[in-house]
Amino acid sequence: MLFDFNDAWPRVAEGRYEFCICGAGPAGITIARKLAANGKKVLLLEAGGLTYSEESQNHYEGKNVGRPYWLKQLRLRYLGGSSNHWGGVCTLQDPISFEASDDLGLPGWPISYEQVIRDLHEAKEILDVGDKDLSASKQPGFMSPLFDRFGHAQSPPTHFFEKYGAELRQSRQIDVFYNANLNDLTLSDNLTQVKNIRVQNYNGHNSDVIASQYVLALGGIENVRLLLNANRQVPAGIGNHSGMVGRCFMESLDVPIGRLLLTDTEFWKIDKLDLVPSEALMRDNKIGSGVVTFTPHLSASGALEHGGRLRVLKEFIHQTGCYWPALTELARRIVDFDCPGDGVVSSTIEQEPNPDSRVSLTNDIDSFGLRRIQLNWQLCDRDLKTIRVLSINSAQEMARLNRARVQLAPFILDTNLEIPATGFGHHMGTTRMSADPRHGVVDENCRVHGIQNLFLAGSSVFPRCGGRNPTLTIVLLALRLGDFLSSRG
């Protein structure tokens, strides 16, 4: 059933719910459906409305004191959450991310890769990607020992409330209240259980909600905000026993590496080439993972947009003094006028967990009385090394295999220059999963350490991000949590 909390706010206190899930994005909706399928009675709360509104979205305003970031624009606050602007790339974390690594300073995943992908078939159905193999493989015509072809699938993309809205409206097991803003959590006297939560609508009405188990699925930034704001009984915030709530904010780093001049027409009949590093390359260099993407310009429109068909070729000759392969490229363009000749190299790079990269609170209060977010997004030396090693090695492999010549951006080769990395809107790592409470916020079952009935869902629990798009892993972990909660209820 679906209710507007602006009107039906007294009704929420009448229901008897085993589970209360806050946040109706991919994680929250997946967990709710899983629990309902197992016969559980679920309350699903969403702070936003049926569609986008500035009134709701303005609660994402915050202060940025680190690298440039768009706190308000890179997430969405209404039914379906950020799946409403999701690009649809589905991929798995790199298996090497699950291995113990001493050089990161923090432990990695406390669960195995096999445990995470246990419900892969079901997750693929949820995300509408069929049964495509998502593992890395060798790219025909690019037999490199250092790089493999990125394994991924493209979702339509699935907008969760568009797809599951009708099911939620008709469900007898799930009550969805939208315009329901979580603004406080109250713990039991011994501080080991959530006793109730307080929810407020846009008209100023509050209601206390009681359930047996609570799940926060608010996103990688808002999960932190709620835990830190809930400081009446625990001054440092709930779950913040080790000061880890909000720390290790990670993004998938979006870095423009450079441009390329194609030297093999036949090979580049593919739209683009996505490469991921081999395990050997990562191990030997002690770097993270990532995806390096080579995208040829479409010949007709691309040529006009980028200054003419021969611009890059002429610059190549002038800058290098090399006529081979340049002259063969020129001949090819005369013969094969409609083929692309150049393109761009971009990348999605793994950011390592770094405690100094963190989400905290400002003293600015929003209309619900919650302190707003302060983000201090920082990269560390290992992140910069990952960017440079993957860039240089992929460019070298292009030349060695004679598929293209790559011109790297100046900041790749000159370590004195700052790398202009931005993010993709993947907010990860801020309530990281760790078996040891000293190094994380939740345990291997996504339960907040020390709180028996409070769970966190979404990419905030990722202890490493692997340089991969997180949505499929978010859904996989949500299915796993749904199963775990079903067994407890």
Added chain:
Amino acid sequence: MRDVDIFDRRYFCCTIAGLAINIGLANLAMGVEHRPRMPAGNREFVIINGWVLIGEDVAASEMTPNVV
């Protein structure tokens, strides 16, 4: 003297070819000064102005800049 039809295909092709040769010579002159000395057949990587090349891309001597 007969009229020259500048849209005649042969005339047009010859003009383009002449231009191409001149542009090529000009580029050659520009390129030689930037060119590092690398032995022919070299598979080492070299970076020139950000371009990642292999030794075979660049010239073996100043007089033969197009060695493969």
